[in-house]
Amino acid sequence: MFIRAYLRASTKDQDADRARADLIRFAADRGMSIASFYVENESGAKLSRPELFRLLDDAQPGDVLLVEQVDRLSRLTSRDWDKLKALIAAKGVRVVALDLPTSHQLIQPGDEFTSRMLGALNGMMLDMLAAIARKDYEDRRRRTQQGIERAKAEGRFTGRRPNAKRHEAVAKLLRQGLSWSEVEATTGASRSTVARIARGVKAPAE
Structure with missing residues (x-):
């Protein structure tokens, strides 16, 4: 049995590695160690997450997928959550x-009956927490949109402020002749951001 830790944050501005120490401590308290870490900055509302699927590709029967919170694994719709559960x-x-x-007892070996009972109970709790995580995601999106609509109505909405420092770094690298992919990897800017800045910079596109 290998313990494979999954660490996720929604955006590149957030620290996906933040909970690493807590996961290491959790495993160590049970006399175990984590075999590998899979870290990415992707929305939990997306099913398509490269590092999560790399973890599942690497995993063998009986391995543990360790996360800090269930919402690190899923803020998915019920349909996508069912797909992910089926794959797991x-x-x-x-x-x-x-x-x-x-779920904590699942990290320790046990007899078949106990393992099945714990697995069934854990499955129900996972479903409940995944549903709560999705509702929280939808509630926050709705509140954000309501705030934007209110600000627009009051003439206060200016849109998202651009990251001036990142903009400058992207423009500089483009002028140096780096490809869009190299600029993305270096600065963490999205493809659309690089494309937008490139329109005002003389640089080769891909």
Whole structure:
């Protein structure tokens, strides 16, 4: 059995690696260590997440997928959550989350009956927390949109302010002749941001 830790943050401005120490401590308290870490900055509302799927590709039956919170694994719609659950089940991977106490015993070997009972209970709790995480995601999006609409109505909405320092770095690298992909990798800017800045800079496109 290998413990594979999954760390996620929604944007490149957030620290996806923030919970690494907590996951290491959790495993160490149980006399175990984490075999590998999979870290990415992607929305939990997206099913397509390269590092998560790399983890599942690497995993073998009985391995543990360790996360800080269930919402690090999923803020998915019920349909996409069902797809992810099916893949996890097909791989024979056990999900353990620090915020889900019913899952903690799954990190320790046990008899078949106990493992099945804990697995069934953990599955129900996972479903509940995944649904709560999705609702929280939708509620926050709705509140944000309501705030934008209110600001527009009051003439206060100016849109998202550009990151001047990143803009300058992107423009500089483009002028030096780096490709769009190299600029993305170096600065963390999105493809659309690089494309927008490139329109005002003499640089080769891809």
